[in-house]
Amino acid sequence: MYLTRRYLSHNRGKALLMGLAVGLTLLLPASVTLLVERYNAELRGRAEATPLVLGSKGNRFDLVLQSLYFRSGRIETLPVVMVKELEARGDCEAIPLHVQYSAEGYPVVGTRIDDYLRFRSNGYASGGPPTLLGQAVIGSEVARVLGLGVGDLLTSDQANIYDISKAMPLKMPIAGVLVPTGSADDRAVFVSLQTTWVIAGLGHGHDITVHGDEARHAAAVTYALITPDNADRFHFHGDESTFPISSVIVLPKSTKAKTLITTRYNSGQRYQALEPAGVMDELMGLVLRVKRLMDANLLLVGLAMAVMLGLVVMLSLRLRAAERATLHRIGCGRWLIVKMQAAEIGAVLAGGALLATAGAGLVLWLAPRLV
Amino acid sequence: MEIELDKVAYQYPDNGFCLRVPSLVVPGGSRVAVVGPSGTGKTTLLNLMAGVLVPDEGSVHLGDHTVSSLHDTARRRLRLQHIGFVFQTVDLLDYLDVRDNILLPYRINRGLNLNAEAMARAAELARAVGLADKLDRRIDRLSQGERQRVGVCRALVHRPAVVLADEPTSALDPGTADTVLDEMFSLVESQGNTLVMLTHDRSALDRFERVIYIDDGVASIAEHDQGSRTLLSGGGG
Numbered sequence: 001m002y003l004t005r006r007y008l009s010h011n012r013g014k015a016l017l018m019g020l021a022v023g024l025t026l027l028l029p030a031s032v033t034l035l036v037e038r039y040n041a042e043l044r045g046r047a048e049a050t051p052l053v054l055g056s057k058g059n060r061f062d063l064v065l066q067s068l069y070f071r072s073g074r075i076e077t078l079p080v081v082m083v084k085e086l087e088a089r090g091d092c093e094a095i096p097l098h099v100q101y102s103a104e105g106y107p108v109v110g111t112r113i114d115d116y117l118r119f120r121s122n123g124y125a126s127g128g129p130p131t132l133l134g135q136a137v138i139g140s141e142v143a144r145v146l147g148l149g150v151g152d153l154l155t156s157d158q159a160n161i162y163d164i165s166k167a168m169p170l171k172m173p174i175a176g177v178l179v180p181t182g183s184a185d186d187r188a189v190f191v192s193l194q195t196t197w198v199i200a201g202l203g204h205g206h207d208i209t210v211h212g213d214e215a216r217h218a219a220a221v222t223y224a225l226i227t228p229d230n231a232d233r234f235h236f237h238g239d240e241s242t243f244p245i246s247s248v249i250v251l252p253k254s255t256k257a258k259t260l261i262t263t264r265y266n267s268g269q270r271y272q273a274l275e276p277a278g279v280m281d282e283l284m285g286l287v288l289r290v291k292r293l294m295d296a297n298l299l300l301v302g303l304a305m306a307v308m309l310g311l312v313v314m315l316s317l318r319l320r321a322a323e324r325a326t327l328h329r330i331g332c333g334r335w336l337i338v339k340m341q342a343a344e345i346g347a348v349l350a351g352g353a354l355l356a357t358a359g360a361g362l363v364l365w366l367a368p369r370l371v
Numbered sequence: 372m373e374i375e376l377d378k379v380a381y382q383y384p385d386n387g388f389c390l391r392v393p394s395l396v397v398p399g400g401s402r403v404a405v406v407g408p409s410g411t412g413k414t415t416l417l418n419l420m421a422g423v424l425v426p427d428e429g430s431v432h433l434g435d436h437t438v439s440s441l442h443d444t445a446r447r448r449l450r451l452q453h454i455g456f457v458f459q460t461v462d463l464l465d466y467l468d469v470r471d472n473i474l475l476p477y478r479i480n481r482g483l484n485l486n487a488e489a490m491a492r493a494a495e496l497a498r499a500v501g502l503a504d505k506l507d508r509r510i511d512r513l514s515q516g517e518r519q520r521v522g523v524c525r526a527l528v529h530r531p532a533v534v535l536a537d538e539p540t541s542a543l544d545p546g547t548a549d550t551v552l553d554e555m556f557s558l559v560e561s562q563g564n565t566l567v568m569l570t571h572d573r574s575a576l577d578r579f580e581r582v583i584y585i586d587d588g589v590a591s592i593a594e595h596d597q598g599s600r601t602l603l604s605g606g607g608g
Contacts, residue, residue, distance in 0.1 A: 003467075008467030229410055326462035329423055330525075331451030331478040333444065 004343040007096055016346050018312065023306040023353025023359065028357055029298040031363040036291050038367060040284055046183055048274035049120075051258060054082065054273045055264060063272070064279040065245040069184040070099050070107035077244035078271065080193065086250060089165070091257035095119055095249040098196045100260050101263060103156045103172065106142050107231035108189045109246070110196030117178070119251065126150050129177030130192060133234060134226030136172040137190040138179070140180035150174055153225075156190060156199050160186075168200050171225040173215055194236070198226070203236040372565055373399045373452060374420050379429035379439075381419055390403035390415045392429070392591050397581070399434075399532070402559070402566040404576055409587035413569045416585065417535050420567060422446035423456050434532065447602040451480040455526030455564070457536040457555070463510045463521055470506040473524040475499060483529055496524040500554045516547035524554045527562065534559055536568040540575075552578065 018270065036048065046068050055063040056076035065071040077098075086094040098110035111115075113129055127150035136154055138146075148154060156170045172191065180186050197203050226234060236243070252258035265273040296306050324337050374397040382389040390412035397420075398405050405413050415606055419431055422438040425446075436449055450456075453475075465474045471478070473493040477485040487522040490529040498504050500520040510518065519539060527536055539555070540548035558568045568579070576582055 003464075006471065007466045167462050322460075322462055323464060326458065327479060328420075328422070328447075328449075329458075330476060330479070331447050331454070333447055336479060 001343065004340050004347065006342075007344055008347055015344075015351070017346045018309065019303060019351035019355060021262055022309065022349055023355030026353060027294065027354035027359040027363075029302070030333045030360045032291065032294060032298070034364055035367060036287065038364065040287075042183065043280050043284065044277070047280040049053055049254055050249060050276045051275050052248050052260075052261060053247055054078075054086070054271060055247035057270060057272050060274055060279050061283055062198050062274045064274060064283075067097055067101050067249065068276055070109055072102070072107065074248055077246055078248075080244045080245045081241035081355050082271070083245070083248055086248060086261075089257075090262070092254050092261060093119075093251040093253075095251070096193060096245045097247050097249060098193055098245045098329045100246060102245075103136075103154050103157055103189045104142075105148055105157070106139075106187055106189050107275065107357055108136075108156060108191055108196060108199065110191055111192040113192065116249075118192065119179070119249065120180055120183075120185060123179050127174070130175040131196075132173075132175075132194065132226065132228060133231055134170060134195055134198065135173055135175040136195070137176040137178060138174055139178050139186040139188045141186040142189060143177045147316065149177060154358070157366045168224050170195070173225075177297075178346075193243075197236060198224075198234075200244075202238070202243060203234060213277075289368050315342065341348060344353060373397065374533065374565065374567070375432040376419065377430050379419060379426040379431060381415060381424055383415075383424045388412065389400070390419075390585075392400065392416065392419075393589075394555075395583065397565060397567055399565050400563050402556070402579045403568070403581045404579040404581060405567060405569045405583040405585065406432070406571070406573070406576070409571075411585045411587065415587055416583070417537055417569060418503055419561075420455070420533075421450055421535055423450070440479075440564060448482065451476060451531070452482065453532045455494055455529070455531035455566075456536045457519075457522050457526045457534065457539040459538040459541055459569075463518055463525075465510050468507050468509055469497065469502060469513070469521055470494075472510060472521050473528050475525055476529045480529075489528070492530075493524065493528055496527060497521075499558060500524060514547075516551060519543060519551050520554065520584070523551065523558065527558055527564070530562065531564065533565045533567070536566065537569065538569045541571060548572070 043313050047064070053064055053067045055067065056078050058076050059073075062071075062073040062075050066073050066075055077100075080096060083094045083096045086092055093113045093115070096111060097116075099107055100193055101108040104206070104284060117123060125140065127137070138154065142154075143149060153171045154174055156172065158169050172195070173191075176189075178185060194203065228245070250261060252261055262273045262275075266269045319340075324341075327337055328334060374395075376392045376395040378394065379392040380389060388410075394395070405412055405416060415424065419426055420433070420438075421434070422431070422441065426439050429439070430437055433449065433453065438446060438449065441449065464475065467475070470490075470493055474485060474489065474497060477483045477489055483489070494503065494506060497506055500523060502517060502520055502524070505513065507551075510521070511519065522539065526536070536555070540551055543551060554573060556566075567583075570576075
């Protein structure tokens with residue numbers, strides 16, 4: 001072992017390079033497999049926990065991805081009155097979702113926060129539910145990354161930076177921070193439906209507090225902030241029942257209710273009721289097909305790398321033939337020589353495997369930021 | 372330790388070359404040179420004495436051991452314990468420093484105990500050949516002569532009874548070669564080793580008591596008498 005250690009130490013540059021090559025060859029398929037498995041488990045777990053999603057007719061993948069994972073994607077909205085229509089049936093619960101805007105890059109999810117958190121079995125790590133229009137509850141990762149806590153302010157992103165006639169960004173006081181769940185909820189900002197409509201410009205307040213570099217000039221206003229003082233003067237124009245939501249999570253009380261609701265809405269032209277698990281299976285089927293293609297590709301790359309490494313090892317062994325002959329002549333057993341050189345190769349391979357393991361761990365740790 | 376070869380024949384399977392040694396005795400503690408043209412089997416003779424090669428016919432004895440009848444592992448152990456090799460090309464391990472190269476027999480033989488005494492002996496040998504201040508130096512920073520000295524120290528560090536040297540100075544300039552031989556002979560004499568050395572250098576023969584001549588694949592031994600040749604025994608191929 002001493003001679004092996006000294007050999008590797010003397011040739012540490014070459015050994016490191018070989019270990020790196022081995023590590024990278026192993027890392028790629030390992031990280032792809034781990035990521036796919038992780039996302040498969042995460043996506044499926046959430047999809048299976050959500051019985052039905054109701055939305056406008058359109059791309060079913062977009063509807064499910066937006067309703068479950070708050071992925072941005074333009075889907076047709078539906079009127080909020082649909083929630084009342086569903087609840088009036090008496091055989092289900094309905095949780096509206098409006099996912100159209102963002103704050104500091106994180107999706108702003110308009111919903112009935114208490115109902116949503118009860119459904120997802122989540123709670124508050126600090127603070128509590130909003131008590132005032134315009135307040136927000138943030139996911140654990142949002143809080144960690146942005147360094148925000150209860151009482152801080154979070155500004156919604158400008159919906160259209162080229163159209164200043166649109167509603168101004170809303171500064172939302174943070175009422176609560178959620179417990180981490182390892183799901184999309186960690187990376188979302190939850191507000192009431194009314195707050196999303198304010199961000200959309202459907203509601204406004206007279207004499208609302210406005211702030212900006214030059215608050216005296218209307219053109220210089222950069223954001224709005226709803227406070228206990230001006231909240232009473234805030235109101236919406238038009239028929240609120242027609243205000244938009246992006247989808248509804250439907251929780252049927254029985255299998256029969258689920259079948260009836262699915263049939264009722266899927267038979268029409270305007271809406272669709274989807275089982276997220278089925279849609280995600282379909283999506284993961286596509287992903288896994290691509291992964292199989294990648295696996296075949298990576299297998300070829302791995303084989304090529306193995307051949308290259310084999311060649312390097314063979315050349316190295318040939319170059320060291322004189323060393324082996326010397327060792328043998330002075331009395332070193334051939335088996336010991338084989339063991340020494342095998343240990344050197346083994347150490348390089350083990351180093352590569354260790355590197356791949358560390359890399360895979362890093363990939364998993366970075367996974368939420370990568371995908 | 373005495374070396375005896377009796378009616379030995381060894382033939383290389385690939386080129387058919389055959390070395391024959393009718394009868395050869397190297398008394399313990401003597402210094403014997405092996406001379407002869409290139410390709411006549413000098414290195415083969417050395418390998419037969421060390422048990423690296425096993426004769427097709429006849430027997431090789433090293434002290435009380437019949438080397439030619441031993442199993443490979445036993446021959447290897449015998450080499451490790453009783454024989455020190457000095458090679459023509461200095462095959463030192465470039466990833467070890469001077470000290471570790473000298474101590475190499477201890478690193479590859481569990482039967483040898485690498486203790487403080489062995490370390491002190493390595494240092495003592497290095498001092499004897501002028502390498503005391505270079506024990507921690509990398510091999511690639513040594514001159515050719517210094518490397519050969521390290522090779523000599525490595526051959527002697529575990530106190531072998533027999534030292535086999537395969538043209539140890541052929542790659543050195545004459546001045547350095549003389550110095551290395553002086554140091555090697557001084558060490559061998561002080562330890563009472565049996566020395567068998569291959570050489571092309573006729574001027575070095577005065578250092579030896581006997582000379583083995585190899586010609587046309589046949590070895591014969593003679594007393595060395597200041598240039599004259601007194602054949603002790605020999606044979607034809």
